[in-house]
Amino acid sequence: MSLFNEVNEIYGSYFLKDFPARETVAVKGLPKGVNVEISVVAFKA
Numbered sequence: 001m002s003l004f005n006e007v008n009e010i011y012g013s014y015f016l017k018d019f020p021a022r023e024t025v026a027v028k029g030l031p032k033g034v035n036v037e038i039s040v041v042a043f044k045a
Contacts, residue, residue, distance in 0.1 A: 001026045007036060 004024065012019070021041055030037050 003035060 001024075011022070023039065025037070027037075
């Protein structure tokens with residue numbers, strides 16, 4: 001969560017409008033010591 005603002009800024013730079021749904025989950029540790037876990041929900045109209 002200490003990197004939330006930085007990740008949020010980078011994430012926002014990829015979209016101009018209609019930002020996709022997302023989630024933020026805090027955990028004590030992630031596999032292999034990574035800093036970020038990203039999940040995706042896709043919708044095709």
